[in-house]
Amino acid sequence: MGKEYEVGVIPGDGTGPEVLSEGVKVLKAVTEKTGVQFNFTHYDFGGERYLRTGETLPNSAIDEFRQLDAVYLGAIGHPDVKPGILERGILLHMRFSLDQYINLRPVKLYPGVDTPLKDKGPDDIDFVVVRENTEGLYAGSGGFLRRGTPDEVALQESVNTRRGVERCLRYAFEYCRRRNKKKKLTLCGKTNVLTYAFDLWERVFDELGQDYPDIETDYGHVDALCMWMVKNPERFDTIVTDNMFGDIITDLGATIQGGMGIAAGGNINPVGTSMFEPIGGSAPKYTGKHVINPLASIMAGCMMLDHLGEEEAAGLIEQAVMKVIQGHMKSMEASMMGLSTTEVGDWVVKYIRSDV
Ligand code: IPM
Ligand code: MN
Secondary structure, three states: OOOEEEEEEEEEOOOHHHHHHHHHHHHHHHHHHHOOEEEEEEOOOOHHHHHHHOOOOOHHHHHHHHOOOEEEEEEOOOOOOOOOHHHHHHHHHHHHHOOOOEEEEEEEOOOOOOOOOOOOOOOOOEEEEEEEOOOEEEEEEEEEEOOOOOOOEEEEEEEOOHHHHHHHHHHHHHHHHHHOOOOEEEEEEOOOOOOOHHHHHHHHHHHHHOOOOOOEEEEEEHHHHHHHHHHOHHHOOEEEEOHHHHHHHHHHHHHHOOOOOOOEEEEEOOOOOEEEEEOOOOOHHHOOOOOOOOHHHHHHHHHHHHHOOOHHHHHHHHHHHHHHHHHHOOOOOOOOOOOOHHHHHHHHHHHHHHOO
16 A cells, blocks of 8 residues: 545646646556655536636635645636636646646657757757746736826836745755756846846856756746747756746746646645646636547646655556557547547556556
8 A cells, every 4th residue: 555645636727637637547546656645636617617606716625635646637717707807816826835836847848749949859848847826916016097098007026026036946956856867957037137136047047056966057037038939949058047937947848848738737745735736727618529638638637646755656646648649549639639538538547457
């Protein structure tokens, strides 16, 4: 018998339930194989519940999540709910109140996956973005003056605390060391314009760098870095950045690793409850058609296991996913996979069981 974990499951909206049930199916196969146990508690937070009750994510649920080992989420976003309500009320509320201050987003091109980058392959595209996840422009600081008048002023402030910046950078240095690849940490900023926020980031980065002589430090302005991600992705190992830049560059990252069908992320509180999710949204257009790619969700489960210290079990999932990609899938894109959503999950399960 392996260890036992309490996992909160939030299928959410749109294609979220379809992809998450494949992820749960895969975790159950991992249990059969390794003995690592999961007790799943289901929560129906999302657009439907909001439309029915007006509730997004109550604080009582946050308190329950604190008792869990991890939260596993499908997708949030409903076509009948005004944009922002569910994102802020569920996703950001969870990230902030559980203090999930790291958003970890690997950008890895698996063999057999198409990338839009010409002449680039799996050896070139393998890096991780460490995105600060509780501050910056997402902090919700700002307001209106004279709203609705011709003299209106709208302020949206980027909040960067010494403590918040430092813990994010320290996590990135440690992660880069543990990852043990190129041992290079790139700070992505905009020191030439954001002369307060990124002055702080750069000072702390240089300071912490002294504690990590084994890690090469590197800096790129966010705009130039976007260009390098396309032209020279091989120059990256670990990238650390603030919340907004991290949001933007990880969509670019997802694109070069084969799209939203495969991109997964973890919202991590190293000493609390972390949450794992596909980076893509609820894809209303594909909902219920059984054509959405569940691999991003399955890989989010893989990241969850890795985070829980179950590296071997995580490795089983990754190996199985790689075999399914190479042997059975035509594309990572929804409706182009040559398989249904559940068939992709079935293949992953089959390889986990079979050891071949
Ligand atoms: C993401 C999403 C969210 C974000 C939205 C839905 C609030 O784009 O996880 O990247 O901006 O963080
Ligand atoms: Mn995003």
